[in-house]
Amino acid sequence: MTEFHYRLLGADGTARRGEIVTARGIIRTPAFMPVGTVATVKALYPEQVSEAGADILLGNTYHLMLRPGAERVARLGGLHKFMRWEKPILTDSGGFQVMSLARIRKISEEGALFQSHLDGSRHMLTPERAIEIQCLLGSDIQMQLDECIQLPAETREVQRAMELSLRWAERSRRTFEAQRAEGRAGPGQALFGIVQGGTDAELRRRSAEELVAMDLEGYAVGGLAVGEGHDLMLKTLDATLPFLPKEKPRYLMGVGTPLDLIESVRRGVDMFDCVLPTRNGRHGLAYTWAGAVNLRNAQHADDAAPLDPESSCPAARDYSRAYLHHLIRSGEYLGAMILSWVNTVFYQDLMAAMRAAISEGRFDAWAEETKARLTT
Known part of the structure; x- marks a missing residue:
């Protein structure tokens, strides 16, 4: 079987281009993973996700554990056969649900005790059980169980969660x-x-260094995009990424x-999901390449122009903004399907x-030109 490894193919400043080699294929980086939480990327066929250019998608341990x-x-x-996706799959361990489902879970040294949001049954998700589940699913990249907390938070609470995540x-x-x-x-x-530590540079450094000492196959930066804002997220990345090994993948979660x-790739991040x-x-x-378009707005009701003539997605080039506005305002399934496809592409x-x-x-020139286009 092909051994998992990362190949750095080139760099421009701290921005990196590479390949993650897995038994199920190569992941070109920087890479964006469409989110298939419960073994489906909502409103899309697996074939559409693949044809859009995705080399890998994400599933979720907590949700697949329940159903x-x-x-x-x-x-x-296994999960690949179950959902008819032959390319790599990364599974999140359930750490995000530790935060998002805080009202129905209890944290202890052992793990996270959840009350199912489906039927009220109780489930203990420990670091050991999270790995066991991910192995049963057959995921190519597995994530440690961690405690993700909402920001802003008091430093002592951030430190407690970071230290617990290291033990986990x-x-x-x-x-x-x-x-x-055991095969x-x-x-x-x-x-x-998963590196934790909120927006505290010293806690992030300590978390990164202790994880690197474990010699894992890759490292994620977790606990961001949870209330701290864009600028503070980037500042935290600047304080964290230098402590992660250049020869292994770096994944910014969520x-x-x-x-x-764009700004995270500029700093050396290789993988994303959202x-x-x-x-x-x-x-x-x-x-679109001219910025985000809210098709609920009435200004599109009589607009016969295509959504985005520069897109490689046929739907963005072929359907008018007026028709898409009609579908969305009418609550038709096709509207959600088309726009999910357009956005994934x-x-x-x-x-x-x-x-x-x-x-x-x-990269820098491209980034500034593209950011200007997307924010006009």
């Missing part, structure tokens, strides 16, 4: 190695650690807008453009 259940997915051949990372590492030794995970699969992606392309699409917001085209700009040594 349909990791053991069931394993009996049915070590337990996750030991479990993943045991699963690999439940292969050399083409990987475990990533981010973000096109401007977030629900914005499909969630905003379902609510009538389209991403836009995000993949944006990543491809960044890879090309890095290869050609013109």
Whole structure:
């Protein structure tokens, strides 16, 4: 089996272009992962996601644990076969749900005890169980269980969560190695650690250094885009990324807008995920090379122009803004489907453009020109 590894193919300043090699294929970086929380990228066929240019998508441990259940997915051949996606899959460990479902969970040293939002049943998600679930699913990149907290927060609370996440990372590492030794995970699969520490530069440094000492296959920056704002997020990245190894992938979790992606790639981030392309699409917001377009607005009702003539997505070129406005205002499923498709393609085209700009040594100029276009 192909061993998991990262290849740096080129750089322009601190912006990087590379490849993540997995048993299920190569992930071109910088990469954006469409979010398929419950084994589906909402409103899209898997074939559309692949044809849009995505090399990898994201699933979620917590949600798949509840429904349909990791053991069931394993009996049915694993997550790739279950959802008909043959490319790599990264699974989030449930750490975000530790924050987003705070009212129905309790945190202890052991793990996170959840009351199911589906039927009220109780489930203990420990670092060990999170890895076991991800191995049952067959995910190519697995994430340690961590505690993600809402910002702003008091420093002592941020430090407590960061230190707990480090202890959980070590337990996750030991479990993943045991699963690999027992044949439940292969050399083409990987475990990533998650750097926490809020916006405190010293806590981020300590978290990064202790995770790097565990010699994991990749490292994520978690706990951002949770209330701190764009500028503080970038400042925190500046304080964190220098402590992560250049020879391994760097993943910024849950981010973000096109401007977030551009500035984060400029700083050396390789991987992203976010629900914005499909969630905003379902609510009538389209991403175009001339900026975001809210198709709910009445100004589009008589506009026969295409949504985005520069897009590589046929739907953006072929359907009028008037028709898309009609679909969204009428609550028709087709509107959500079309705009989710358009936005997914836009995000993949944006990543491809960044890879090309890095290869050609013109990333900064491209970034400033593109940011100006997107914010006019």
